Amino acid sequence: MRKRDFLSTEELGPEGFSAILDLAARVKRGEVKGGLEGKIFAASFMDPSLRTRASFESAMFMHGGHMIVLEPGRGSWSMETELGAVMEGTAVEHLIETSRVLGRYADAIGLRVFPKGTEWVRERQDRIIKDFAAYSEKPVINLESARRHPCQGLADALTLREKLGDPKGKRFVLSWAWHPKPLPTAVPASAAIAAAQLGMDVVIARPQGYDLDPDDMAVIYQQAAANGGRVTLANSMSDATVGADAVYVKSWGSLQYFGRPEEEKQYRAGLRGWKMTVDGLKATKAGKGIVMHCLPVRRNVEIDDAVLDGPNSVVIDEAENRLHVQRALLLDLIGRK
Amino acid sequence: MRKRDFLSTEELGPEGFSAILDLAARVKRGEVKGGLEGKIFAASFMDPSLRTRASFESAMFMHGGHMIVLEPGRGSWSMETELGAVMEGTAVEHLIETSRVLGRYADAIGLRVFPKGTEWVRERQDRIIKDFAAYSEKPVINLESARRHPCQGLADALTLREKLGDPKGKRFVLSWAWHPKPLPTAVPASAAIAAAQLGMDVVIARPQGYDLDPDDMAVIYQQAAANGGRVTLANSMSDATVGADAVYVKSWGSLQYFGRPEEEKQYRAGLRGWKMTVDGLKATKAGKGIVMHCLPVRRNVEIDDAVLDGPNSVVIDEAENRLHVQRALLLDLIGRK
């Protein structure tokens, strides 16, 4: 039987997606003990991590397993990601060997690799995570690639289910926010996809020039159509948040300016108004719309202290849910049946 | 019930302090098995560590638990520590989120954060560890902050108990030593406090300009008064060591020159005589006074090889005791009753 990978939430299909969330809820209530005894998850981080790393490590330990952490380019060898490369440069080990070898020491392997920020036409193919999975003999979990952060998407979905009851038809606003750096689009795309998979009324608010990749938009539209939701675009954070059940605040870089951060910086200079404030909360449904963020968040830049430390914010519960969805995911992928 | 933190030894009170040391002795003798099954300790290191990291990781494992290690600014996100900061700079995640989120993945969390070496008037408030604890929902263990290294203090106290029998009234000399860099005062303050908590005759020898912070001195005096000991200041390592039962050799930076390392370097240039040598040992009680150091130690700079490798040195046993006091501490804070 072919091993299963977890590279995106949309590939789970409606039943698979729902089943993982159901299992996560049971796991969170303490109804599932053990299941990963003797199992090893080897995760390779080419970029920094707090939540992903700590929550996966806790998840493995809580069910009897163990996580190994590697950092190519720091404690471990720098990684070549180009197939067919003549490796005369600085990269010491090819992802083919990293992937194959780690699979011999572990029951599942993971990779975090952010886009390099040079050419979106290349990055948008998300080749590194796909090649890593293709060469691996063991299930691969995407710990955030150029295009997807599916564990975050699962945690977002579980949080929406918990906080809104049945999220179907409820208003989910994904809103761009100003940030000093152009960040990847993997999280906003994954969050919008997950909300669409829940059948929500998805609104994406962003300034001109900050559209998500058209392929990501296509997935969002498909998932909305398949799950009874809909998708709207908006040009203003404050307009979009009116009546929102949930506002997902998140910054990302303009794909138009991808690879040209200085130009983008100038372009976005006028966009500092895209910030979540206490005033912004009032427009949400009965003033009680929840505020979500994947973290790390730039306080008083993306979201004000008063919002993050106030009752509308669910960002800590959302981060906690990373743990529970990943427990469910690991049990599903490599757990003892 | 409010969660308990462990930020300093003096906050334990006489009974709590004694109880931890008693438990540590039992743990060391192998009388306590398990107790941390399924428990997770997440430790965040903003500065380097060997003993703290390795001994806590062993401690958790030995009793059935697990330690997660994070390094903000290296494998994990760089950390903003200023409350209310507008996060437009290089720091990516605020300690509020780090503290709150880690508490969702773990049963206790820890933080190591050294002073930055710019303004003592700010550092002396020890705000970072206090804020980290204030925002955390779980017990926080101080892995060395600007003002305290309480796990070291506990290990020092256990070592004094083991090597001197009842340390009460015995002569404990904390002596400054020359070192190429201005080091933090957390260790010398914590060691002197611990010795005072044991009711010892505490002597602090230091060159002019190297007084500990007045608030630390006040705690040392208070603890001595409360525990039947006393405190004396001395101006010479060699004079102070006469008749010493224990000499704790340690370098620290001048608080007068805090934030001005080049000036301090010049100032301390004449102080190279502050070094522990074999000759220095002869003055100790019957030539058998023990030599302590928290490690890492600069060999042949703070202490000569012949001392470190000779019979008076207890530095390796002292380092080992980090393990046992921390086993006791963890069992006390988060152990299964």
Add this chain to the structure above:
Amino acid sequence: MRKRDFLSTEELGPEGFSAILDLAARVKRGEVKGGLEGKIFAASFMDPSLRTRASFESAMFMHGGHMIVLEPGRGSWSMETELGAVMEGTAVEHLIETSRVLGRYADAIGLRVFPKGTEWVRERQDRIIKDFAAYSEKPVINLESARRHPCQGLADALTLREKLGDPKGKRFVLSWAWHPKPLPTAVPASAAIAAAQLGMDVVIARPQGYDLDPDDMAVIYQQAAANGGRVTLANSMSDATVGADAVYVKSWGSLQYFGRPEEEKQYRAGLRGWKMTVDGLKATKAGKGIVMHCLPVRRNVEIDDAVLDGPNSVVIDEAENRLHVQRALLLDLIGRK
């Protein structure tokens, strides 16, 4: 009883060497459960690692134990390795304390330390790993030193046994390959020693100026003599591979040019033909000679993609065997009897 270290395969003697390989084969077949319950292995990496680190961590966990990883100079203190040093420089902690202290937190300790690439006359003494072992109170495992990588040697031997049946008398070719950097000789020396310990017909092919250290050659000759094999030198990869049962492709730096990388770079410029290609495979015995490499490998520089991804390559199995020989090694050194 004196603790045992594992610094080289030759020190095991014929019976010890064979016994470890036999145990590794049993372990690999799943015939040995547990044995390291409650045991801790603390490994200190002064240089990068993927296989060593991940496979030892898996090995400990698989048998009930735990591995602690430290990185002097990164998360842990930079390490002074010179005995008698007056530590006024950048190194913060001496290997004496690192070794002694880690031994108090763990049942065995490990060290990886590559040669610095300045003076071979010093490096060839392999003092750092030897001093680390001499000062340690617990068994020390060499995770690759200037002269030896014995865990790799064991894995190579297990792989040869598995792939060739009884390797005795079969043709083992260690061939130099071009590489952009001058690499250490620990792996080629250890591989040739291991093959000699198996009684193979060892051929070492290298360009002029790339002889291994004469002491390493002496060990290879001794082991061949003691185990019924022989040793031949060759001047061409393609000639040497004729009729080979196994070709171990590996680059290493010229000891003549040790410490002068720019000169060596020029010297080796004409040696790019030393590369393993599909054509090279044809010359091996019946075209089925196995291709070995310790990894990481520079694809299309040392070995072509077509070779690495073809049926002759055993590099992934060889890497997997690191896990099994180390499981056996740990069980032997610190396992519960």
